[in-house]
Amino acid sequence: MWVFHLNxxxxxxxxxxxxxxxxxxxxxxxxxxxxxxxxxxxxxVLFTGPxxxxxxxxxxxALRAMPRPxxxxxxxxxxxxxxxxxxxxxxxxxxxxxxxxxxxxxxxxDKVVFVPGxxxxxxxxxxxVLVMLGVVEPKSKREVYKVExx
Amino acid sequence: MVKLKFVKLxxxxxxxxxxxxxxxxxxxxxxxxxxxxxxxxxxKCIGCGACTIICPPNALTLHDEGExxxxxxxxxxxxxxxxxxxxxxxxxxxITKEFELAAPTTEQLLRDLVHERVKCRICGKxxxxxxxxxxxNSDVPGSENYIDICPECRIKIGLxxxxxxxxx
Numbered sequence: 001m002w003v004f005h006l007n008x009x010x011x012x013x014x015x016x017x018x019x020x021x022x023x024x025x026x027x028x029x030x031x032x033x034x035x036x037x038x039x040x041x042x043x044x045v046l047f048t049g050p051x052x053x054x055x056x057x058x059x060x061x062a063l064r065a066m067p068r069p070x071x072x073x074x075x076x077x078x079x080x081x082x083x084x085x086x087x088x089x090x091x092x093x094x095x096x097x098x099x100x101x102x103x104x105x106x107x108x109x110d111k112v113v114f115v116p117g118x119x120x121x122x123x124x125x126x127x128x129v130l131v132m133l134g135v136v137e138p139k140s141k142r143e144v145y146k147v148e149x150x
Numbered sequence: 151m152v153k154l155k156f157v158k159l160x161x162x163x164x165x166x167x168x169x170x171x172x173x174x175x176x177x178x179x180x181x182x183x184x185x186x187x188x189x190x191x192x193x194k195c196i197g198c199g200a201c202t203i204i205c206p207p208n209a210l211t212l213h214d215e216g217e218x219x220x221x222x223x224x225x226x227x228x229x230x231x232x233x234x235x236x237x238x239x240x241x242x243x244x245i246t247k248e249f250e251l252a253a254p255t256t257e258q259l260l261r262d263l264v265h266e267r268v269k270c271r272i273c274g275k276x277x278x279x280x281x282x283x284x285x286x287n288s289d290v291p292g293s294e295n296y297i298d299i300c301p302e303c304r305i306k307i308g309l310x311x312x313x314x315x316x317x318x
Contacts, residue, residue, distance in 0.1 A: 027170045077207065080226035081256065084207040094226075096256055116251045116259060118229035123178045128252035130174060138253045140225065144262040145192040147281065 001033050001133070003073075004042030004066075008059050009091070010049030013119035014076035018046050021122040028126060031133070039063070044071045044132070046125075050078035050085045051092040059098065060105055069110040073128055077118045180247050185230045187248040190223060190263050194242035197221060197265040197279035198286075201234035201243060210234055217276045219265040225251055226259040240285070270300035277301070 007015055021028050022035055036042050039062045051059060063070065074095040077083040082093035092098055095112065102109060115128035130136045171179070197219050202212040209228035213220040235243040253259055267276035268283060277300040287293035296304055 025169055025171060026173060030170075077209075077227050077229055080259070081209075081224055082207075083227060084229060086207060086227060111254070113252055113254050114226055114256060114259065116226045116228065117249060121178070121249050123173050124249045124252065126173055127250045131252045131254065136174075138258065140187075140251045140253050140258055142258055142260050142262075144264060145190070147192045147195060147197065147263060147265045147279070 001031070001044055001129075002036045002042050003033055003044045003046050004036055004039045004062075005046045006039070006048070006059065006062055008047065008049035008055040008079075009052035010076065010078060014048040014079070017119045017122055017125060018048065018075065021125045026122045026126060028129065031126075031129060033129065039065045040067070042066055043069070044073055047072050047074045047079050047095060048076050050082050050088075050094055051098055053090050053092070056092055056098075056101070060102065060107070063102065063109070064105070064107055068108070070108065071111045071113075071132060072109055073113050073115060073125075073132060075115045075117075075120050075125060075128070077116055080114045080116050083118065178249070184247055184249075185232050185245045187225055187230075187246055187251060188223070188228070188232070188234060189244050189246050190221065190261065191242040191244065192263055194240045195221065195263055195265075196240055196242070196281040196285045197263075198239060198282050200237050200239060204233045204237045206231060206233070214267070217267055217269075219267055219279050221263040221265070223261040223263075224256075224259060225261070226256055268298055270303055271298045272303040273300060275300055
């Protein structure tokens with residue numbers, strides 16, 4: 001799995017954690033993951049940041065340049081749901097908002113895995129990669145509790 | 151000369167040893183202060199919505215939908231600041247060390263807490279959760295008389311009684 005790191009206006013917290021996951025300390029090359037410098041070579045995009053208006057065209061271009069199957073690993077609370085900038089005027093609002101724009105552009109993303117965390121731990125990123133590869137079943141499920149009023 | 155360099159490298163590497171964490175096969179490095187996903191206790195929660203007001207990224211949101219009040223926690227937007235746990239009046243929110251939250255859909259990152267709202271005795275409109283009413287009025291004497299009346303109806307009753315008193 002070759003990964004390309006795409007920053008779309010992130011605060012660099014998640015980028016440092018991505019870098020951390022690539023160091024010998026966590027060593028994602030154990031799973032055959034390698035960082036590449038171009039989206040044309042990549043299978044997976046490590047996506048960070050809430051997508052500012054300035055970066056949106058570049059993000060779309062980078063994702064269009066990827067060969068199929070395209071996969072996206074949305075890292076950090078900004079990429080997953082917009083984070084604290086979810087209702088900001090200059091921000092698209094995370095990957096779910098980008099997905100609609102990509103559909104309009106005709107770009108198909110084959111698989112997405114969301115990794116929450118602010119910033120996401122290197123271990124959480126590795127766990128996200130394992131979920132993407134289908135090695136482990138995702139732990140988190142939609143939970144609905146009913147409060148009993150006595 | 152080249153051979154000598156290689157030997158030097160071995161000695162350096164031996165000194166450092168293996169540093170790689172075998173993460174999925176061994177436990178993560180978690181400190182005591184680490185904050186992960188917050189957990190809402192459905193038994194303690196009264197549905198006041200203090201956490202939804204303090205939450206910086208609006209990960210905790212409050213929805214009044216018909217007969218229920220939903221406190222929705224979207225982990226994907228949470229920044230794990232722990233302010234909700236600080237502000238909760240009943241200590242219903244606890245900070246866990248859970249960080250393995252990756253999921254293929256955002257739907258899986260939602261946690262809902264559904265409170266049933268009490269219906270007004272007079273107009274029949276649902277207004278507040280029963281637990282919140284009980285907690286807010288627990289030390290107010292005489293509150294049993296108006297506890298199941300919505301604020302709007304209460305204003306109407308108050309105005310009516312004032313007018314009756316003034317006009318005789």
